[in-house]
Amino acid sequence: MDETARKTLFEILTKDIEVLESVDGLREVETRITDALNYDNRVWQDKELSGVKVRVKNRSSRKNYQKGSIFQIYLKDLKVFTYCIVLEKNESLNLMAFLSSFTKEELTVFKIKNKIYKKEFCMVADSGITGILNGEWKYVFNVTESVLSTEEVQNLEYVYASNRSMLRPDEWYFTKITGDPTSEIFSGQKIDFEEAKQINNPAGFPGQGWIEGFLSYIAEGKTVVDYQMRRED
Numbered sequence: 651m652d653e654t655a656r657k658t659l660f661e662i663l664t665k666d667i668e669v670l671e672s673v674d675g676l677r678e679v680e681t682r683i684t685d686a687l688n689y690d691n692r693v694w695q696d697k698e699l700s701g702v703k704v705r706v707k708n709r710s711s712r713k714n715y716q717k718g719s720i721f722q723i724y725l726k727d728l729k730v731f732t733y734c735i736v737l738e739k740n741e742s743l744n745l746m747a748f749l750s751s752f753t754k755e756e757l758t759v760f761k762i763k764n765k766i767y768k769k770e771f772c773m774v775a776d777s778g779i780t781g782i783l784n785g786e787w788k789y790v791f792n793v794t795e796s797v798l799s800t801e802e803v804q805n806l807e808y809v810y811a812s813n814r815s816m817l818r819p820d821e822w823y824f825t826k827i828t829g830d831p832t833s834e835i836f837s838g839q840k841i842d843f844e845e846a847k848q849i850n851n852p853a854g855f856p857g858q859g860w861i862e863g864f865l866s867y868i869a870e871g872k873t874v875v876d877y878q879m880r881r882e883d
Contacts, residue, residue: 657760676704714789715739715779720762721787723748725866731756732865733790735766737774737798744779745831747771747797748861752869759791766797772868773850774806776831778857786858804829809846810838810853811878822879827853846875 651659663682667675683702691698719736730752738745749765750772751757757765781787808831812823824846827838831853838853852864852874860877867877 653760671706676706679704709789712783714792715782716792718793718795720766720790720792721782722756722790723781723787723862723865725752725862725869727866728752728869730754730869732869733757733762733765734777734787735793735797737803742832744777745803746775746777748773748775748865750868752865762790763793766793767795769797773852773864773874774831775808775852775861775864776855777861778855781858781861806831806851807849808851808853809841809849809875809878810835811846811875813879824875825853831855843875847873850874852878 733749825838
Protein backbone atom coordinates (compact mmCIF):
# COMPACT_ATOMS: atom_id res chain seq x y z
CA MET A 651 0.00 0.00 0.00
CA ASP A 652 1.45 3.37 -0.98
CA GLU A 653 1.85 6.36 1.34
CA THR A 654 -1.24 8.23 0.13
CA ALA A 655 -3.49 5.18 0.49
CA ARG A 656 -2.20 4.46 4.01
CA LYS A 657 -2.79 8.05 5.06
CA THR A 658 -6.32 8.08 3.65
CA LEU A 659 -7.23 4.75 5.25
CA PHE A 660 -5.80 5.87 8.61
CA GLU A 661 -7.86 9.07 8.53
CA ILE A 662 -11.06 7.21 7.63
CA LEU A 663 -10.62 4.59 10.35
CA THR A 664 -9.74 7.06 13.13
CA LYS A 665 -11.81 10.15 12.26
CA ASP A 666 -13.80 11.62 15.19
CA ILE A 667 -12.71 8.86 17.60
CA GLU A 668 -11.57 10.63 20.77
CA VAL A 669 -9.83 7.71 22.51
CA LEU A 670 -8.77 5.13 19.95
CA GLU A 671 -7.64 2.53 22.49
CA SER A 672 -10.91 2.61 24.46
CA VAL A 673 -13.46 -0.20 24.11
CA ASP A 674 -15.81 2.09 22.19
CA GLY A 675 -12.99 3.38 20.00
CA LEU A 676 -11.83 -0.09 19.00
CA ARG A 677 -15.39 -1.23 18.40
CA GLU A 678 -15.95 1.70 16.05
CA VAL A 679 -12.78 0.86 14.10
CA GLU A 680 -13.95 -2.76 13.79
CA THR A 681 -17.32 -1.56 12.51
CA ARG A 682 -15.72 0.68 9.90
CA ILE A 683 -13.46 -2.11 8.65
CA THR A 684 -16.39 -4.53 8.49
CA ASP A 685 -18.56 -2.03 6.61
CA ALA A 686 -15.77 -1.39 4.10
CA LEU A 687 -15.11 -5.08 3.47
CA ASN A 688 -18.82 -5.73 3.02
CA TYR A 689 -19.24 -2.87 0.55
CA ASP A 690 -19.39 -5.38 -2.30
CA ASN A 691 -19.99 -8.93 -1.11
CA ARG A 692 -19.16 -10.40 -4.50
CA VAL A 693 -15.49 -10.36 -3.47
CA TRP A 694 -16.21 -13.12 -0.94
CA GLN A 695 -17.67 -15.41 -3.62
CA ASP A 696 -19.29 -18.23 -1.60
CA LYS A 697 -18.04 -16.93 1.77
CA GLU A 698 -19.11 -14.15 4.10
CA LEU A 699 -17.20 -12.02 6.59
CA SER A 700 -17.86 -13.35 10.08
CA GLY A 701 -16.16 -10.57 11.99
CA VAL A 702 -13.17 -8.28 12.48
CA LYS A 703 -11.24 -7.99 15.73
CA VAL A 704 -8.77 -5.23 16.62
CA ARG A 705 -6.59 -5.78 19.68
CA VAL A 706 -4.09 -3.54 21.46
CA LYS A 707 -1.35 -4.18 24.00
CA ASN A 708 1.06 -2.09 26.03
CA ARG A 709 3.82 -0.66 23.88
CA SER A 710 7.40 -1.78 24.48
CA SER A 711 9.69 1.27 24.57
CA ARG A 712 12.79 -0.79 23.83
CA LYS A 713 11.12 -2.63 20.95
CA ASN A 714 10.31 0.68 19.23
CA TYR A 715 13.81 2.04 19.84
CA GLN A 716 15.77 1.03 16.75
CA LYS A 717 17.59 2.58 13.82
CA GLY A 718 15.13 4.65 11.81
CA SER A 719 12.68 5.21 14.67
CA ILE A 720 11.18 8.70 14.91
CA PHE A 721 10.15 10.16 18.25
CA GLN A 722 8.15 13.25 19.16
CA ILE A 723 9.60 15.48 21.90
CA TYR A 724 7.54 18.06 23.77
CA LEU A 725 9.59 20.97 25.12
CA LYS A 726 7.57 21.95 28.18
CA ASP A 727 9.31 25.29 28.76
CA LEU A 728 8.46 26.55 25.27
CA LYS A 729 5.30 24.45 24.78
CA VAL A 730 6.40 23.26 21.34
CA PHE A 731 6.86 19.91 19.61
CA THR A 732 10.00 18.74 17.86
CA TYR A 733 11.22 15.38 16.55
CA CYS A 734 14.26 13.13 16.35
CA ILE A 735 15.34 10.12 14.32
CA VAL A 736 17.70 7.35 15.45
CA LEU A 737 20.64 7.37 13.02
CA GLU A 738 22.78 4.69 14.64
CA LYS A 739 22.17 2.31 17.54
CA ASN A 740 24.64 -0.13 19.05
CA GLU A 741 26.17 -1.00 22.41
CA SER A 742 28.30 2.15 22.54
CA LEU A 743 26.35 4.68 20.46
CA ASN A 744 22.84 6.16 20.41
CA LEU A 745 23.24 8.68 17.61
CA MET A 746 20.16 10.81 16.95
CA ALA A 747 19.38 13.70 14.62
CA PHE A 748 16.92 16.36 15.80
CA LEU A 749 14.66 18.29 13.44
CA SER A 750 14.90 22.06 13.11
CA SER A 751 11.15 22.25 13.60
CA PHE A 752 9.47 23.70 16.67
CA THR A 753 5.69 23.93 16.40
CA LYS A 754 2.74 24.51 18.72
CA GLU A 755 0.81 21.72 16.99
CA GLU A 756 1.91 18.16 16.23
CA LEU A 757 3.17 17.60 12.68
CA THR A 758 1.59 15.00 10.43
CA VAL A 759 3.60 11.91 9.50
CA PHE A 760 3.86 13.26 5.94
CA LYS A 761 5.41 16.55 7.11
CA ILE A 762 7.81 14.79 9.47
CA LYS A 763 8.99 12.46 6.71
CA ASN A 764 9.40 15.37 4.32
CA LYS A 765 11.63 17.25 6.75
CA ILE A 766 13.67 14.14 7.56
CA TYR A 767 14.37 13.29 3.93
CA LYS A 768 15.31 16.93 3.30
CA LYS A 769 17.75 16.56 6.24
CA GLU A 770 16.33 19.58 8.05
CA PHE A 771 18.28 18.89 11.23
CA CYS A 772 19.40 21.40 13.83
CA MET A 773 21.47 19.02 15.97
CA VAL A 774 23.01 15.55 16.07
CA ALA A 775 24.01 13.95 19.37
CA ASP A 776 24.93 10.67 21.04
CA SER A 777 21.83 10.97 23.16
CA GLY A 778 20.69 9.36 26.35
CA ILE A 779 17.45 7.41 25.87
CA THR A 780 15.69 8.05 29.19
CA GLY A 781 13.01 10.07 27.40
CA ILE A 782 12.27 7.07 25.20
CA LEU A 783 12.23 4.53 28.02
CA ASN A 784 10.02 6.62 30.30
CA GLY A 785 7.60 7.37 27.47
CA GLU A 786 8.04 11.15 27.46
CA TRP A 787 9.49 10.99 23.93
CA LYS A 788 6.59 9.53 21.96
CA TYR A 789 7.23 6.94 19.25
CA VAL A 790 5.65 8.03 15.95
CA PHE A 791 6.82 5.70 13.17
CA ASN A 792 9.89 4.13 11.57
CA VAL A 793 11.69 4.63 8.27
CA THR A 794 13.79 1.91 6.67
CA GLU A 795 15.92 4.09 4.40
CA SER A 796 19.20 5.52 5.72
CA VAL A 797 18.94 9.28 6.16
CA LEU A 798 22.65 10.06 6.43
CA SER A 799 25.37 8.09 4.68
CA THR A 800 28.26 6.52 6.58
CA GLU A 801 30.55 9.22 5.18
CA GLU A 802 28.23 11.99 6.34
CA VAL A 803 28.08 10.54 9.85
CA GLN A 804 31.87 10.16 10.00
CA ASN A 805 32.33 13.80 8.97
CA LEU A 806 29.96 15.27 11.56
CA GLU A 807 31.57 17.80 13.87
CA TYR A 808 30.82 18.10 17.59
CA VAL A 809 31.69 20.77 20.12
CA TYR A 810 32.53 20.79 23.81
CA ALA A 811 32.86 23.85 26.03
CA SER A 812 34.72 23.57 29.32
CA ASN A 813 35.79 25.85 32.15
CA ARG A 814 38.79 24.21 33.79
CA SER A 815 39.96 26.89 36.14
CA MET A 816 38.32 27.83 39.43
CA LEU A 817 40.66 30.81 39.61
CA ARG A 818 39.64 31.98 36.13
CA PRO A 819 35.91 31.26 35.88
CA ASP A 820 35.54 33.33 32.72
CA GLU A 821 38.26 31.44 30.86
CA TRP A 822 36.60 28.95 28.53
CA TYR A 823 38.06 26.29 26.26
CA PHE A 824 36.36 24.95 23.16
CA THR A 825 37.09 21.59 21.54
CA LYS A 826 35.99 20.29 18.15
CA ILE A 827 35.65 16.56 17.61
CA THR A 828 34.98 14.86 14.27
CA GLY A 829 33.23 11.53 13.80
CA ASP A 830 32.84 10.04 17.27
CA PRO A 831 31.09 12.46 19.68
CA THR A 832 32.38 10.67 22.77
CA SER A 833 36.07 10.66 21.85
CA GLU A 834 38.85 13.16 22.50
CA ILE A 835 36.76 15.62 24.50
CA PHE A 836 39.88 17.04 26.11
CA SER A 837 42.35 16.14 23.38
CA GLY A 838 40.43 17.19 20.28
CA GLN A 839 41.12 20.25 18.16
CA LYS A 840 41.06 23.52 20.09
CA ILE A 841 38.93 26.20 18.43
CA ASP A 842 37.86 29.74 19.24
CA PHE A 843 34.48 30.87 20.52
CA GLU A 844 33.17 32.05 17.15
CA GLU A 845 33.91 28.73 15.46
CA ALA A 846 32.46 26.84 18.41
CA LYS A 847 29.15 28.67 18.06
CA GLN A 848 28.87 27.47 14.46
CA ILE A 849 28.74 23.82 15.59
CA ASN A 850 25.40 22.77 17.06
CA ASN A 851 26.24 19.12 17.75
CA PRO A 852 27.22 18.54 21.40
CA ALA A 853 30.11 16.21 22.21
CA GLY A 854 29.85 13.63 24.94
CA PHE A 855 26.76 11.68 25.96
CA PRO A 856 24.07 14.19 27.01
CA GLY A 857 20.99 12.86 28.76
CA GLN A 858 17.35 13.81 28.33
CA GLY A 859 17.56 17.05 30.32
CA TRP A 860 20.59 18.29 28.43
CA ILE A 861 19.11 17.36 25.04
CA GLU A 862 15.86 19.18 25.78
CA GLY A 863 17.85 22.15 27.07
CA PHE A 864 19.95 22.29 23.90
CA LEU A 865 16.81 22.12 21.76
CA SER A 866 15.07 24.87 23.71
CA TYR A 867 18.08 27.14 23.25
CA ILE A 868 18.26 26.36 19.52
CA ALA A 869 14.52 27.06 19.17
CA GLU A 870 15.18 30.51 20.68
CA GLY A 871 18.00 31.22 18.23
CA LYS A 872 20.83 30.36 20.63
CA THR A 873 23.48 27.65 20.32
CA VAL A 874 24.69 24.45 21.95
CA VAL A 875 27.74 26.32 23.26
CA ASP A 876 25.48 28.97 24.83
CA TYR A 877 23.73 26.22 26.74
CA GLN A 878 26.95 24.44 27.73
CA MET A 879 28.31 27.69 29.14
CA ARG A 880 25.04 28.42 30.92
CA ARG A 881 25.11 25.05 32.66
CA GLU A 882 28.55 25.80 34.05
CA ASP A 883 27.40 29.01 35.77
